[in-house]
Amino acid sequence: MNWGKRPAGRIAAAAVVAALTALGALAGCGGAPNQVQMGVADFQQHSITIHAGQAVHFVDPGNGGGVHILCVGHNLKCVPGPGVPPGLDTQAGLAFNPGDPARDVVFATAGTYEVICTIHPGMVLMVTVQ
Ligand SMILES: [Cu+2]
Known part of the structure; x- marks a missing residue:
């Protein structure tokens, strides 16, 4: 041996x-990369802090991810507002299916943004942009 x-x-x-x-x-x-991973019905974390001009790297894994429609809003409703990044600023939201390529969303403007999913109640990611 x-x-x-x-x-x-x-x-x-x-x-x-x-x-x-x-x-x-x-x-x-x-x-x-400021990665935020999604599960079946929620984000794997509920807050992230970045600097203005940086991106959040959204990942919806093929194994363990879910169908999600992300936007900035509250209580399942998209609420466009000043500084909200393109893609998260419409009622259509940013749609993910499990295994989709990861997407970077750039937050250009300092502030606090409540990223929600219009499908899953309580699926919230607070993005603090410094
Ligand atoms: Cu969702």
Whole structure:
């Protein structure tokens, strides 16, 4: 049996993954993707903070995602307002089916935006744009 080196190799690999994860977190305000993933009937997180001019990277995975129609609004209704990004500013909203390509939505104007889904009650992502 020659298992001597395997545990060390695994520990080293885990350390590399941890370091890369830390780098990714540090890069959050440096143009790295501000990813928000969707599940069957909700966002996987309910708030995100970005800087004006940055995009939120919306991901609806083919495995575990859902049908969603996103817009800025409240209580299942799209409410267009000043500073709302194109695509999230209409009643039609931004439609996703599971497995669709991810989409970047740029928030150009500072403010707080309530991104909702017109299908799923309580599916809310508060986007704070600094
Ligand atoms: Cu939805």
